[in-house]
């Protein structure tokens with residue numbers, strides 16, 4: 001079983017999709033859910049599914065950013081999944097878990113990524129740019145926002161959609177398919193990273 005830690009900051013619908021995914025049932029165990037926001041909705045989803053929750057921060061009850069790599073090692077985490085986590089992952093964790101951290105982004109990277117490009121900001125920028133397609137991207141995480149190698153993308157036609165909310169709704173549906181798809185590929189050793197290029201085997 002692949003041991004996964006899911007990082008969240010808010011609603012947790014991607015976390016829910018991972019927990020509900022029938023294809024991940026016998027391949028993956030979600031060991032822990034970690035958040036920089038103590039009262040996020042995602043914590044409730046974790047608790048409802050008997051998954052341990054941990055907050056990340058500078059207060060006494062939280063895991064510190066400097067202690068995060070050791071914490072994850074102590075729980076034997078194989079894969080870190082950022083599912084709506086809005087903070088940068090510390091360099092110490094990136095080093096320790098090289099090519100073992102993935103992020104889901106609600107647009108077709110490398111467009112509409114970078115600092116400040118999260119949630120509705122992304123969909124508003126997409127709408128204002130008049131592009132005809134949007135989608136979701138899962139990529140490896142490196143030291144900066146949204147710049148790691150792309151693992152997989154799904155596209156949708158948005159030419160008939162007139163609001164950022166409508167784009168968000170349609171993109172979220174494909175996020176909920178794409179993220180479990182990529183995690184399954186990790187769990188079955190079908191993600192190969194060579195010379196900074198990612199191959200996804202059938």
Ligand code: GAR
Pocket residue numbers: 008009010011012013014015042083084085086104105106117118119122172175
């Ligand atoms: C998702 O749309 C995810 O792609 C996005 O935040 C949302 C979280 O929703 N992430 C980013 O924008 C990262 N740059 P969720 O909490 O319901 O999964």
